[in-house]
Amino acid sequence: MTAAVAIPAPAAAARGRAPWPLLVPALALFVAVVIIPLVLTVLLSFHDWGQYKGIEPVLILKNWQEIWSDSYFHEMFARTFRIAALATLITAVFGAPEAYILNRMRAPWKGIFLLVILGPLLISVVARTLGWALLFGGQNGIVNKGLMSAGVISSPIPFMFTETGVVIALAHVMMPFMVLSVWAALQRVDPQIENAAVSLGAGPLTITRRIILPQIMPGVLSGAIIVFSLSASAFATPAIIGGRRLKVAATLAYDEFLNTLNWPLGAAVAVLLLLALVLIVVSSNALIERRYAEVFR
Amino acid sequence: MSFLELDSVSKRFGDHVAVEDLRLSVAKGEFISLLGPSGCGKTTTLQMIAGFVDLTSGAIRLNGRDLASVRPAKRGLGIVFQSYALFPHMTAAENVAFGLEMRGVPRSERETRVRDVLAMVGLAGYEGRHPRRMSGGQQQRVALARALVIKPDVLLLDEPLSNLDAKLREGMQIELRQIQRNLGTTTVLVTHDQTEAMALSDRIVVMNAGRVEQIGTPQETYERPASAFVSQFLGKTNEFRAHVEAGSGAPRLVAGSCAWPAPAGATGTVTISVRPEKVGFAGDGASGLEARVTTRIFQGNHWLFQCETECGPAVVIRQNSGEPQPAEGEGVRLVWRAQDMVVRPGAGAP
Numbered sequence: 001m002t003a004a005v006a007i008p009a010p011a012a013a014a015r016g017r018a019p020w021p022l023l024v025p026a027l028a029l030f031v032a033v034v035i036i037p038l039v040l041t042v043l044l045s046f047h048d049w050g051q052y053k054g055i056e057p058v059l060i061l062k063n064w065q066e067i068w069s070d071s072y073f074h075e076m077f078a079r080t081f082r083i084a085a086l087a088t089l090i091t092a093v094f095g096a097p098e099a100y101i102l103n104r105m106r107a108p109w110k111g112i113f114l115l116v117i118l119g120p121l122l123i124s125v126v127a128r129t130l131g132w133a134l135l136f137g138g139q140n141g142i143v144n145k146g147l148m149s150a151g152v153i154s155s156p157i158p159f160m161f162t163e164t165g166v167v168i169a170l171a172h173v174m175m176p177f178m179v180l181s182v183w184a185a186l187q188r189v190d191p192q193i194e195n196a197a198v199s200l201g202a203g204p205l206t207i208t209r210r211i212i213l214p215q216i217m218p219g220v221l222s223g224a225i226i227v228f229s230l231s232a233s234a235f236a237t238p239a240i241i242g243g244r245r246l247k248v249a250a251t252l253a254y255d256e257f258l259n260t261l262n263w264p265l266g267a268a269v270a271v272l273l274l275l276a277l278v279l280i281v282v283s284s285n286a287l288i289e290r291r292y293a294e295v296f297r
Numbered sequence: 298m299s300f301l302e303l304d305s306v307s308k309r310f311g312d313h314v315a316v317e318d319l320r321l322s323v324a325k326g327e328f329i330s331l332l333g334p335s336g337c338g339k340t341t342t343l344q345m346i347a348g349f350v351d352l353t354s355g356a357i358r359l360n361g362r363d364l365a366s367v368r369p370a371k372r373g374l375g376i377v378f379q380s381y382a383l384f385p386h387m388t389a390a391e392n393v394a395f396g397l398e399m400r401g402v403p404r405s406e407r408e409t410r411v412r413d414v415l416a417m418v419g420l421a422g423y424e425g426r427h428p429r430r431m432s433g434g435q436q437q438r439v440a441l442a443r444a445l446v447i448k449p450d451v452l453l454l455d456e457p458l459s460n461l462d463a464k465l466r467e468g469m470q471i472e473l474r475q476i477q478r479n480l481g482t483t484t485v486l487v488t489h490d491q492t493e494a495m496a497l498s499d500r501i502v503v504m505n506a507g508r509v510e511q512i513g514t515p516q517e518t519y520e521r522p523a524s525a526f527v528s529q530f531l532g533k534t535n536e537f538r539a540h541v542e543a544g545s546g547a548p549r550l551v552a553g554s555c556a557w558p559a560p561a562g563a564t565g566t567v568t569i570s571v572r573p574e575k576v577g578f579a580g581d582g583a584s585g586l587e588a589r590v591t592t593r594i595f596q597g598n599h600w601l602f603q604c605e606t607e608c609g610p611a612v613v614i615r616q617n618s619g620e621p622q623p624a625e626g627e628g629v630r631l632v633w634r635a636q637d638m639v640v641r642p643g644a645g646a647p
Binding site for chain 1: 347349369370371372373374375376378379380381382383384385386395396399400443444447
């Protein structure tokens, strides 16, 4: 008995070690392009910077103190997360019903409309955002022009360089992620489950609220995590719609790096954004998994 | 007095006829099975009763009332789905209580009824479990409890046992039958499993390609199949081509070297159908259908013989009574009683 077990053991051990060398290429790439730049950025955020002396490789808390004490940064971070939260809310409110309707469609339409929803992902975010600028951009925006010449409005709709504009444009850009996420959750729902609820006497509202919604909630919430983190770190849309005055974390970091050339301060903003996002995503993920353990099984 | 009546019910999907002119009346407390291969219209029929599918023509009446104007949510039918369709985010007790909640049953009564029905299906103590933490058999019981707790006029079962393994299925059949007998709930079962239909039902509706082939008790449909389809679908059968000789005297039914008095009205070429367990081996000197045993299989409680007869292949099943049985390759003569065979016009057998 003991001998029979002992014989295959060395072979099994060798097989157990075999996968590790296979990890090396991916690990090397990951370390080279993610870990090292990240560590360098964190280090950079502790360096000193001056108008005339440039970057000084010392370890001080100057940048962090500046962010901590200056209300400009508080306002900017609050705006960043407010915009991300509102965009997430809008995608959830519109995206979840959209996915549900899509899931109920018949054969040819289902495919066509899925393509319609996913199609925009093939177009660059910059192009999609510029579309909003073409429609609502001041006196020359097509919608503004049309409405003004029709006499519906007397001055252009305030869209460009407003927070509302950034939220709407971001929600539009992020919508496919929410729809896809809810769609994936809907695939796990038993197609007979609504009939089961109907046969027990439930009306359409009760079915939506008590049967469907609890089952797709994990999808809505994981979609929300994706949309929130992408919105909070979005650059192109806030840069184009928000312009130079309406700064968010990503555009501010960009400005510090490329215009002010205050790299250490830009690095501190970027690191803070990353930390905040990781904290929000990880904790909400843990919360969701605990709350919806039974649905996930 | 029929309790549930299907009056010339038809359903077409475009050009496809799913159900054609189905007439069926179910008495109160009766257990009816809709039996047939997939695509025969049995599930469509069930969904029409449930109200999930509209009728193309005809009417369904429950207790004399036309169901056409009654919304599915108001029909008060209990349904057990093939996939069970339990609510995964609710516990077993919450699943069962859902129908009572929709009916506005007060909480205290709800709790007692949920506990009682779960105990009845053998799930006492499982109230707090979530469906995905239960076995297939347990989920099946929750689904049954959820359908029964609302005291439905009619219980509809859509292939409820097809996802269980063979042993569990047999146990559930017996339990299902006992529960249905005790409660006296009128039940319609959809199944493609003939043994399940025979074990459970008072009457079987055999369906094929949207039409009813036969309605009868399990014994009737098995012993006196109305068509070749029924006799082949319900268990194994042997079919031989024969012809009726109208010579001098009474007409005779002749197959190979065997002859019987012809049944009244039979003429020309006919098909004889006889069940394998009704066929025996003739003793020494007695006459019978000449055959040779090609394969002999021992199956514990019975022997299974495959024979090549003068009229084609045949299967014979003999009880393992302890007596010596013919060996492979041995010449035998097959005999059966005249009342055990069904004679149908036409050359149905290949």
